[in-house]
Each structure stands twice: as C-alpha cells, then as structure tokens.
Amino acid sequence: MLDQGAPPHNRTTAAPASPGVAARLMRRKPVERLVAEGGQGEGGALRRSLGLWQLTMISIGATLGTGIFVVLGNAVPEAGPAVTLAFVIAGLTALFSALSYAELAGSIPVAGSSYSYAYATLGELVAWVCGWCLVLEYGVSVAAVAVGWGEYLNELLDGTIGVTIPAALSSAPGEGHGIINLPALIVVLLAMVFLLGGARESARANTIMVCVKIAALVLFCAVGFMGFKSGNYRDFMPLGMSGVSAAGATLFFSYIGFDAASTAGEEAKNPKRDLPRAIMLSLIIVTALYVLVAGVAVGAWNWKKFDGSEATLAAIMNDVTGQTFWGTLLALGAVISIASVVLTVLYGQTRILFAMSRDGLVPKALGRIHPKTGAPRLNTVIVSLFCGVLAALIPLGKLVDATSIGTLFAFGLVNIAVVVLRYKRPELERTFKVPFGPVLPVLGFAFCAYNMFSLDTVTWLVFGCWMAVGLVFYFVYGYRRSRLATTEDVVVAAEK
Secondary structure, eight states: OOOTTSOOTTOOOOOOOOOOHHHHHHOOOOHHHHHHTTTEEBTEEOOOOBOHHHHHHHHHHHHSSHHHHTHHHHHHHHHGGGHHHHHHHHHHHHHHHHHHHHHHHHHSOOTTTHHHHHHHHTOHHHHHHHHHHHHHHHHHHHHHHHHHHHHHHHHHHHHHTSOOOOHHHHSOTTSTTOSOBHHHHHHHHHHHHHHHTOHHHHHHHHHHHHHHHHHHHHHHHHHHGGGOOGGGGSSOOTTHHHHHHHHHHHHGGGGTTGGGGGGGTTTBSSHHHHHHHHHHHHHHHHHHHHHHHHHHHHHHSOGGGGTTOSSHHHHHHHHHHSOSHHHHHHHHHHHHHHHHHHHHHHHHHHHHHHHHHHTTSSOGGGGBOOTTTOSOHHHHHHHHHHHHHHHHHSOHHHHHHHHHHHHHHHHHHHHHHHHHHHHHOTTSOOSSOOSTTTHHHHHHHHHHHHHHTTSOHHHHHHHHHHHHHHHHHIIIIIHHHOHHHHHHHHHHHHHO
C-alpha cells in the first residue's frame, strides 16, 4: 500500500519559465557588467592610452569642422543674419544633452556612448534602436564631412596651382555633371589608414589638426572683421522664427561629435574623471568659436550672398581682402581641419560597433582586436569603405539632415537614460551630476524633439526606412544572438 503522505513518484519541481518576448526586449545589461567587460574584444583588448587633453581634442576634432566651414553656407539662407541665434538654439540643445552625457560617461565609462547607456537603463530593444541611430549619425556624418572637405580642396588647388578637380570627379551623382566625389572617398581612406595604426597614434595626429583648425578660424575672424558692415544685420530675422528653427535643426549637425569622447571610455586612462571634463570643455570651446565665426561672416557678407556658395569662409576672405592669398590660406587650414573630423568621427563609429559586437547584437568579427595595434582592424576597414561609398555618391544636403535626425534621437534617449538611472540606481557612484535634478534632462529631451520636428518630411521618411531596416536586422540576428539572451538560456537550461 502506498504511503498517502509520500509525494508521488513522478513529481518534479517546475522549471522556471523562459522569459517572454516582451521581457527579452526590455532586458537591461547591469552597469557592473558593462564596466567589467570594458576594453575586452575578440582576441584582445583596447589599450588605455588617452588622457584629458587627448579626449578633449577628440571631442573638438569630431565637432569643429564641416559645420562651420561648409554647413554655415546652407544655414544662412534659411535664417538670414539670425543664423547666430540658430547656432545658440542648436548649442543649447547640445548643452542639455552634453550635461547628460557627462553624468553617464562618469558613471558608465565604456565604449558605445549612448548605446551602452541605453542598454543599462532602457533595455535591449531601445539600446539597439539607439545604436542603429548612432550608426546613421556617425556613418553619414563622416560622409557629409568628407564632401565638405572636397569643396575646400578644390579651393586650395585653385589658389595654389590654378587647377581644380573636374565636377564629374568631385561631385555626387545628381549634382550638376557629377559622377563620383573622388576627394571625399580619398579623405575617408586616409583616415582609415591612421586608425589602423591605433588610438594613440590617431590621437596625436588629431591634436595637431585641431590646433590648425582653431588657428584657421581665429585668422578668419581677424580678416573678416575688417569687412564688417553693421547694415548686414538690419533685417535680422527676414524669414521669421520658422526660418531660425529650420536653420537650428540643420546646424545641430555642427555640434555632433562632442560625444566622441564618450566612445573612448575604454581607452581613457582615468575615464570617470576625464570623460565628463572633456565633454563639457570641448562644447564650451566649440560653441564660442561657432557664434564668433558666424557673427563675423554675416557681418562681412549680406546674407543673400550665401545661397549656393561653396567654401564660404574662404570666399568671404577673398572678397574682404580683394586677394586670393588669404582665402587660399584658410582653405589649407580647412582641408586639414575637416580631415580631423573625418578621423575622429570614424573612430567613434568603430568603437560603437565594437561595443555592439561584444554584446552579440552585430557580428563578432566587428569586435576582433589586432594584437599589435590594439585596434579593431576589420571593423575599421568595413566602416571606412561604407562611409567612403556614401561620401562618393550622396549629395551633402541629404547627408546633413539624415545625420541631424539620427543624432537628435540618440541625444533624446540619453536625457531619458539619466533620469531612469538616477531612479533605478541612486547609489551608483557619479563623478558628475546634472544640476537641478531631472529638469535639465527633460529640457534636453524637449529641445531634441523640437529640433527633430523642424526637419522636413523627406528626412523623416529616410529615418523611418532606416529604423525599419534596423529592426528587421535586430529580430533576424541580434534578438537571438544577444549575449544576454544566450546567458539567460543557459541558466534556464541548467535549472531544468
């Protein structure tokens, strides 16, 4: 007779259920795990070789360039003399986001920038969307910057040897008689060569180029001020506030890059201390230069003359002095300056993909480290070729707006991430805190949303298509290959 009090022979303890789809999409990567994995890649590790000076130069190098040398010529016809106000609006948007970046960079000092911050706070799906936006932001901005570099290269060649690269070989298809933008492709490939040498060598080259670009802009202000006419400011806002808003959304492109220091979190010597300082210091320097240069440029030229102009600052210097020498000298500075933007933004792109690869959301090959240089070599080559093709075949205007919308979306998520992390992890060490509690991050999110909705319908359609492609890739590849997913599956199988 069976003992009625004994458990049935085949009774087993129920195994924990596998997490559902919704739970998987919302899974977060613990901050401690993010930090512990810092620097580790396939077959090697990134090298910690960057101090505060190098990190600040990376941020300035990624930010200060095409936005003022090239995009200024596109923004002035939208806002008139009020382009200086548009720079301030774009700068405020960047400032609120920079404060949030500084707090998160000091708390979670890893590569991946806002992608990693979103993974720790908002979940895997949001992190993927943010990372995909960063691929758009960095990859397309490299192409846009490279296109601007070609314009100043032509100005330099014309002023020195009297020869320019034919339009067929210096313009994208659809721009006049353009077939391919060869200079844009070349500068991306040159940056690739520097990056393959390692982060320390790339940082040294970038520091030299940043010093040259600052000197070039100071020279422009000194020369341009000689042609300053107060009458050019008489009709300050000819196209109204809507024109200023449109210009501000376009000019936000000028501020992307200050977050490049956050992508170097795993190669910084003292990331918790130096990353927040580098981000804020670079933004202050860049904003001051932007407003000063824009103010002098509009004072020296009537705003209507900017429409359709190329190599705008060099053209203003030639006009003011009546000589080509100064414009040629500025063009030389611009060629060097814009090359540094290509270098540093391309660097940021490779490190973001490195972080995504380590998490299993993109192929592992993109996280493979070269043992001699400490650089993700295959990653660098693939990204460079992708950006080079975009630069060679897509017109500048389309690239600028696509970059801006991807950046604004990512920055908006960073502002949300700060608030979420404070709520969920109040005990976490923070070497920098955004003042006034959640007020400034909320304002940062609102400014990003405002600027996004100032962009045109075509830009939104491009962004929507890009997001759709990204989501398909995530559900086909990243959803099941995520390291968090595979870890959970192993734990559940063991418990069963």
